[in-house]
Amino acid sequence: MLTKNYYTELNQSNLEKILSVIRNGGIFIYPTETVWALGCIALNKSSVDKVYQLKNRDKSKPLICLIDDFESISKYAILPESKIATKLKLHNHPTVIYQKTKPSLKHVTNENNEIAIRITPIIELKKIIKMLNAPIISTSANISGQPFPINFNDIDKNITSAVDLMLNFEVESTGIPSTIIRIDETGELQYLR
Numbered sequence: 001m002l003t004k005n006y007y008t009e010l011n012q013s014n015l016e017k018i019l020s021v022i023r024n025g026g027i028f029i030y031p032t033e034t035v036w037a038l039g040c041i042a043l044n045k046s047s048v049d050k051v052y053q054l055k056n057r058d059k060s061k062p063l064i065c066l067i068d069d070f071e072s073i074s075k076y077a078i079l080p081e082s083k084i085a086t087k088l089k090l091h092n093h094p095t096v097i098y099q100k101t102k103p104s105l106k107h108v109t110n111e112n113n114e115i116a117i118r119i120t121p122i123i124e125l126k127k128i129i130k131m132l133n134a135p136i137i138s139t140s141a142n143i144s145g146q147p148f149p150i151n152f153n154d155i156d157k158n159i160t161s162a163v164d165l166m167l168n169f170e171v172e173s174t175g176i177p178s179t180i181i182r183i184d185e186t187g188e189l190q191y192l193r
Helices: 012-023 045-055 070-076 082-090 103-108 123-132
Strands: 028-030 037-039 064-067 095-098 115-119 136-140 165-167 180-183 189-191
Touching (some): 012 123, 012 165, 037 045, 045 136, 064 070, 070 115, 123 136
Parallel strands (some): 064 115
Antiparallel strands (some): 037 136, 095 115, 180 189
């Protein structure tokens, strides 16, 4: 049985309902350009903790924050030099690990105070993030150690039954997790995946 908060399109009526669930700490499933994701509003530590618990994920492994545009990075991380920023824009939506995090997202950083951020190319997600005025968590919608869900029907029933919201927009997913790039202390790019 699907949750009553199941949406396949983003119109004005649905958008208000979706935003209400997310703003109130709801956990949700949504498609990305890589794999199906599990998320919540990133600023709500309690919701982030629920995502960790639902996935059975080790809290020492940080989660990715999705944002809507490059300019939003400066709200949550210290931006790299402009030449590095230019290089990052050339990549196809990588997840970037920034060295320094601003206080509002300390609960999604690693032990080195680094934060992983990716700019979503998906129009519906951009709109949701912009309306929330906050990033959303993006982690694969699977139990840790299990295969990544490429299709909606691949998502574990323990996850689908526990979420507050399901978004099933038409998105072409690659089935491959995003490239991960770290900006090191010297400002150089390190390719991790």
